[in-house]
Amino acid sequence: MKIRYCWRCRTDVPMLDSEEGKIASKLLAEGFKESKRQRKHSPENFRKLLDYYKDLTGYEETNPNAIMHHFIDMYGPDCENCGKPYRTETATFCPKCGNKREI
């Protein structure tokens, strides 16, 4: 887990590394199964995922969908100039400070 800036949330959030992401994806899939079984979609069905995220980060997230875009692997490395992550692995400039990335 690492605190990184999220472009969608526009704030620093705890992001999961690839190992943690694998576990989170599995718990998310279980949540969807639970929703299917109960024939209703409720955040309670994703309790395991939300608890896992909380244990890991200390952050009480209530929206399972928010966790699913907080994977470190989904974004590029940190900008050399301002430290915010590039939006993608192949991005050529930083939208925050306009820094051109040397690839």
Ligand SMILES: [Zn+2]
């Ligand atoms: Zn976010």
Ligand SMILES: [Zn+2]
């Ligand atoms: Zn930057």
